[in-house]
Amino acid sequence: MNLFNFFKRGGSAPVARDRLQILLAYERKGQGPSELLFILREEILAVVGRHVEINPERVTVQMDRGDKVSILEVEIEVPNTVRAQPGGGRKKRAALRPA
Amino acid sequence: MAKVVVVTSGKGGVGKTTSTAALGVALAKLGQNVVIIDFDVGLRNLDLVMGAERRVVYDFINVTQGVAKLSQALIRDKRLDRLALLPASQTRDKDALTEEGVLSVITSLRKMFDWVICDSPAGIERGATLAMRFADEAIIVTNPEVSSVRDSDRIIGILDAKTVRAERGERVAKHLLITRYDQARAARGEMLTIDDVLEILSTPLLGIVPESEEVLRASNLGAPVTFNNPGSGPARAYFDAARRLLGEDIEMTIPTDKQSLFGKLFGRRAA
Numbered sequence: 281m282n283l284f285n286f287f288k289r290g291g292s293a294p295v296a297r298d299r300l301q302i303l304l305a306y307e308r309k310g311q312g313p314s315e316l317l318f319i320l321r322e323e324i325l326a327v328v329g330r331h332v333e334i335n336p337e338r339v340t341v342q343m344d345r346g347d348k349v350s351i352l353e354v355e356i357e358v359p360n361t362v363r364a365q366p367g368g369g370r371k372k373r374a375a376l377r378p379a
Numbered sequence: 380m381a382k383v384v385v386v387t388s389g390k391g392g393v394g395k396t397t398s399t400a401a402l403g404v405a406l407a408k409l410g411q412n413v414v415i416i417d418f419d420v421g422l423r424n425l426d427l428v429m430g431a432e433r434r435v436v437y438d439f440i441n442v443t444q445g446v447a448k449l450s451q452a453l454i455r456d457k458r459l460d461r462l463a464l465l466p467a468s469q470t471r472d473k474d475a476l477t478e479e480g481v482l483s484v485i486t487s488l489r490k491m492f493d494w495v496i497c498d499s500p501a502g503i504e505r506g507a508t509l510a511m512r513f514a515d516e517a518i519i520v521t522n523p524e525v526s527s528v529r530d531s532d533r534i535i536g537i538l539d540a541k542t543v544r545a546e547r548g549e550r551v552a553k554h555l556l557i558t559r560y561d562q563a564r565a566a567r568g569e570m571l572t573i574d575d576v577l578e579i580l581s582t583p584l585l586g587i588v589p590e591s592e593e594v595l596r597a598s599n600l601g602a603p604v605t606f607n608n609p610g611s612g613p614a615r616a617y618f619d620a621a622r623r624l625l626g627e628d629i630e631m632t633i634p635t636d637k638q639s640l641f642g643k644l645f646g647r648r649a650a
Contacts, residue, residue, distance in 0.1 A: 291568050292568070293575065297571060308536070
């Protein structure tokens with residue numbers, strides 16, 4: 281250990297504190313909304329899936345967080361051969377035009 | 380009314396089992412009827428720390444599966460008759476513990492004891508979430524070290540979301556127990572201070588357990604510090620924490636092991 285290191289020693293705790301504060305501020309921000317996205321994804325899938333066949337893996341739900349507003353983006357891929365599924369006794373054709 | 384307390388941390392090796400055992404003994408010595416439950420299915424250790432490893436016949440899962448009665452699985456402490464232990468199973472079946480099983484055992488224990496203390500496994504998986512599921516209060520064991528503090532923060536978030544109380548819109552009372560604290564190193568800026576940890580986690584402090592040789596000695600002997608050496612720094616810290624759990628207002632100190640003058644001068648820990 282050289283003399284420089286000797287004098288530098290002992291100051292690692294403030295570094296730890298700063299790193300934690302930055303990391304946790306970021307992780308806490310992510311915590312709530314990711315849970316929300318999970319719930320939204322499940323419920324949207326259930327509602328859409330009641331009417332059209334969808335592949336759960338071809339669904340993306342994401343949130344673009346902005347300063348004033350955030351944008352919830354839902355992208356569901358619907359196969360071209362859309363088949364209406366019987367929903368709760370009523371016959372209802374899903375009017376979906378694949379893009 | 381009995382209180383169900385989970386001792387949790389997220390990170391492993393920070394002192395959950397040691398703290399469960401030491402607090403269980405302290406509460407029992409203060410006149411409370413206490414049961415400590417090991418939730419670490421497959422890796423039970425609370426029995427060993429309590430010195431009861433040779434007395435385990437039936438376990439938690441035997442009770443939930445109806446193989447044994449609760450009274451058969453509970454191990455009464457030989458030194459303190461107000462203290463009992465419910466050991467975990469050594470099964471490798473991760474799904475052996477069910478929410479219904481845990482609820483039924485905890486409901487029965489609530490009627491028999493003043494305190495039901497659940498020693499959580501590390502991690503955030505099934506065992507850990509079941510250990511906290513029915514808790515009224517939580518003790519978050521944290522070392523003044525970055526990974527432990529980060530994991531505690533995560534566990535606090537889970538306590539606020541995944542417990543029955545949280546789902547009912549109620550609150551799980553949370554207490555922070557800082558263990559392995561070395562005041563000298565913190566003073567030299569080598570270790571996060573108590574204030575640093577409190578500021579980061581913003582959770583009320585239950586106690587500060589100093590780093591001490593007594594803790595390893597206690598687990599070697601199978602006798603928690605609060606039994607074995609009640610005058611030692613960690614034991615006094617655990618007694619103070621137990622009193623705070625009972626609602627007493629006790630000034631927060633960092634109890635240290637009493638050292639001889641020689642020890643004070645030359646006994647600085649290597650490492």
